[in-house]
Amino acid sequence: MEILILIIVLLVLLFAVAEIRRSLISRPVLALFKRVLPPLSDTEREAMQSGDTWWDADLFSGRPDWHEFHKIAAPTFTDKEQAFIDNQLETLLGMINDFKIVQQDRDLPPEIWDFLRTEKFFAMTISEDFGGLAFSPAANSHIVSRIASRSISVAVTVMVPNSLGPGELLTHYGTDEQKKYWLPRLANGTDIPCFALTGTEAGSDAGAIPDTGIICKGEHEGEEVTGIRLNWDKRYITLAPVATVLGLAFKLYDPDGLIGDKEDLGITCALIPVKHKGVKTGDRHLPLDQAFMNGTTTGKDVFIPLDWIIGGQDYAGKGWRMLMESLSAGRGISLPALATATGHVAQRMTGAYGYVRQQFGLPIGKFEGVQAAMGTIGGTNYILESMRRLTLTALCEGKSPSVITAMTKYHMTEMGRTVMDRAMDVHAGKGIQLGPKNYLGHGYIAMPISITVEGANILTRSLIIFGQGAIRCHPYVLKEMEAANNPDEEAALREFDSLLMKHLRFTTANVFSSLWMGLTGARFNGSPVSGFTARYYQQLTRMSRTLALVSDFAMLSLGGDLKRKEMLSARLGDVLSHLYMASAVLKRYEDEGRQKGDIAFVEYALDYHLHAIGEAFRGFYANFPNRILACALRLISFPWGIRFSPPADRSYQDIADLMMEPGVNRDRHTFLCYWKDDSDDMTGHMELAFQAMHEHAELYKRIRKAIKRGDIAEDLNGDNLVKAARKAEVISAEEAKALKTAEKLRVSAIGVDSFKPGALEKNKFF
Incomplete structure (x- = not known):
């Protein structure tokens, strides 16, 4: 007993008496910290100091405040922005013929260049004082996304002057003389x-x-x-x-x-x-x-x-x-806008094609193999739109969250590639034959452009997200680094000592709370809501705490080597990213009033993110060089094992069915996809066929039954199908007229473009 009391007294003296603690603990730790501190170049230090932290810091701290998170208001459009969207934007979209622009002219037509200049599409971020539109990031993103659903070439032309470029840099850093001369010229299109x-x-x-x-x-x-x-x-x-x-x-x-x-x-x-x-x-x-x-x-x-x-x-x-502070426009607005447009187009058009394209008397969207691809498209698009909105919320608040915009750029462009790949899988020949009616081809070909610009995705994932996030978002590490670099040794020691004690309390709390959450499955964690999403909030809080714990020990163990262990740091960056994306999904679900039609999409997204987080931790523990520490961290965080499952088959099937249903739910999920009420239009031809088939669903149902009875041959379509159905008295004369129109639209929609001999050669570029 005396020995125990003596030990307690010594520990109290060691930690409670500042002078003793600084001499015996903080000074040696500070020396060690300086040795393991990642060496930072001047450019790296400036990158660390640029931009802001936002919800990413809450997630990295292990203590996300969901109640405060839900209080953040989603961005809205001003009357002026809405009027521009309803008028100038819609006019521009109606002018675009992407096949002609890309395959024939290799340039925007003069009337579009003139329209972009005169209507100030290049001046969305320039202040009204200099003749610009002064649009919010939300309006900027919406406009670029809608254009991208029609033409990547036009969208890129519009987005570049409104992201990283002279207009952006002059607005934030230009002298008065530079602003007065250049900004009006950029705003009115005099200068490009x-x-x-x-x-x-x-x-x-x-x-x-x-x-x-x-x-x-x-x-x-x-x-x-x-x-x-x-x-x-x-x-x-x-x-x-x-x-x-x-x-x-x-x-x-x-x-x-x-x-x-x-x-x-x-x-x-x-x-x-x-x-x-x-x-x-x-x-x-x-x-x-x-x-x-x-x-x-x-x-x-x-x-x-x-x-x-x-x-x-x-x-x-x-x-x-x-440049670092201005990159948020490209990373947080422009490139995510292109990716989201891809998701909206892929979901709307693949849902329509899955219903219009028939096989064995059924829409191909009813076959489970196709449903797997369609479910991925719909679920991923829900994530894309959710992430776009949450990141825009930060930007509209005046924040410049460098880690969040890096996550947004990387993951959204990669998800854009995923949805386009799956859409191509479903469309097959319809997707690969380029022509005026192909709404996938140019977007599919262009996907690597977004992957490589504004920082290549490989480097963004392996170096920036966690490498910058671990220091910027951690509650103490950046402050400790600044203290360690203080040339006044005594002042540095006092400051470091204070931070170290807070850091030790933070880490100790993370160890015990992570173990408790792991043992209980986080079932005692709080949730800001009830219902099926409550369980997801509990698990995300648990994963946030686990990230804080593992990151601390990874940085302590590896020090400066961590940034060279790119595969390990990338996995921890993945955890932070998926926490952010899952948060975005939950926020959107609440902001939109917990729509019943969104449940399948939300379940898919959250199961996907938790499973991805589990796999990232699994890979981290399996490859962490200190095997004893890796095992200890895994036992603390996941005492019963990593047990997150990927989305269930039911989620894919439910999403696929919803994608083939017209109505408000489909429109809400794909509002960025432009289509024209024209059977010759790039997207309009598929949309009109989809609507016609739903309008006459009862006729098609009767015909399928007649085919099963043997009253109508099963290999008929178009006019031949209408004539056979009329002859078998399955439909009336009036119904035959309506069905003929629907069949004409359907056959045209599943067809592909073809060109007369020599037509393509005349447009040969080289």
Whole structure:
């Protein structure tokens, strides 16, 4: 007993007396922390400090407050935005002939270019003070998504000036003079912008660009001034072939100390008129057979004045931070908008095709193999739209959540690829024959574009999501890193000591709570709602706590090696991402009033996310190098094993059936898909056939019964089917007339485009 009391007293003294604790615990831990601390370059440090945290920080903390989460209001459109959507946007959509744009002209027609300029589609993010539309991220996303459902080429043309580019950078960082001159010209279409960041060696990694600028004396407008001599070789630059003003990212150096005592100033962004001496543009790439303008720009010994730096001389060397903070538009709005449009089109059109296309007297959407693909499309599209809305909520609040936008870009573009693959599986020959009525082909071909731009997906998953999220979203790690870097050792120790004690309490609580939740299956966790989703809230809270626990020990054990263990960090990033996506699904379900027609979609999505989280943890534990620690963490978190199951077959079947039912539920899930009431239209021909068949479902039912009785041959369609049904007196003369129209639409819808001999050769591009 005396020994036990002595141990307790010693522990109390050790932790309660600050001086003793700092000497015996905090100082050695601080030294260890500095050794295992991941080495950060200047660009990495700026990336860590850029942007905001939001709901991702709650999820990473292990203590998500679901009640507060549900209080967050979903974004809405202003009257001005809604009017633009109802009028200018609808007019534009009606003008688009994507087959002609891509396969024949390889460019947008002049009337569309003029319409985009005059109606300010390129100025959605520019302030009204400068003649722009000042639309919210929600309106921006909706507009780009609707256009993308019609044409990827037109959508990309619209989205680029409204995401990372001169307009965005000028709005946030430009000098008053730069804003007053350039923004009105960009707003009214006088100037078309592009932004030159990527190159062969660097891609979207600004830190690796080889393009340089040297501060020196030179001549500008007949006078000698201090400026920058630039050399660059950029490619993959959207709008470069038609741009009139070029945003340029380069590394800036001041070897002669003309503006300060630092030679390597860092990444810098400048704005240069394309007609400026030495600037070369015009050559085009052909990005996966799309028609949007994408090409190269080069410059050799191009001299510009210092005041062409975006933000002026004060922003020399601050380009990396500017770019990181502005990437949220591309990662959080534009590319997710393309992916969501893919989901809406795939769900609406595949549901229609699954009903219109008949086999053995039944819609192919009634066969379980097809239902598996259709269920994936519908369930994944529900996730896509949910994630789009939640991320837009953060952006509309004025947040710039760098980790969330990275998750959004990566997972949504990958899910877009999934739904397009499944849609192609169902459509088969209908999907692969390009022509005016093919609504899948160009989107399918274009999918890798979204995968590779704004940071390639492989690197986003393996390096950014967890690598940045673990530090930004953790309640203590970033603060501890900042304390460890404090040059005042005593101040650093005091600050680190305070944080360390909080961190230890945080980790200890996570150990015991994770074990308790694991033993009880999280059944004692709270839920903000009742009903079938309550159980999902409980499990997501448990997985949030497990992520916090495992991340702490992974960082402690591996230190700086963790960012090199890309497969391990990617799996933890997957856990955070699926927690976020599952949250988005739950939020949407509540925001839309818990629609009964959404239950199958919600169950599919949440089962999918929990199963993915379980698989990510399974892979992490199996490959973690410290086997003892891996086993201990697994026993604490999953004492009864990882038991999350993938979506049930019933979910796939229910979703497939709902996709083939017309009505409000289908319209809510696919409202971004544009179709025209025209039997020759790209999507309209399938939609009209689908509607006609449902309208005459009773006639088709009678005919199927007659076929089974042997009164009508089973291999008839179109006019022959109508004549046989009339002859067998299965339908009346009036019904025959209606059925003839429906059959004409149906046969046309399942058909594919064909071209007369020589027609395709005349449009040969090469």
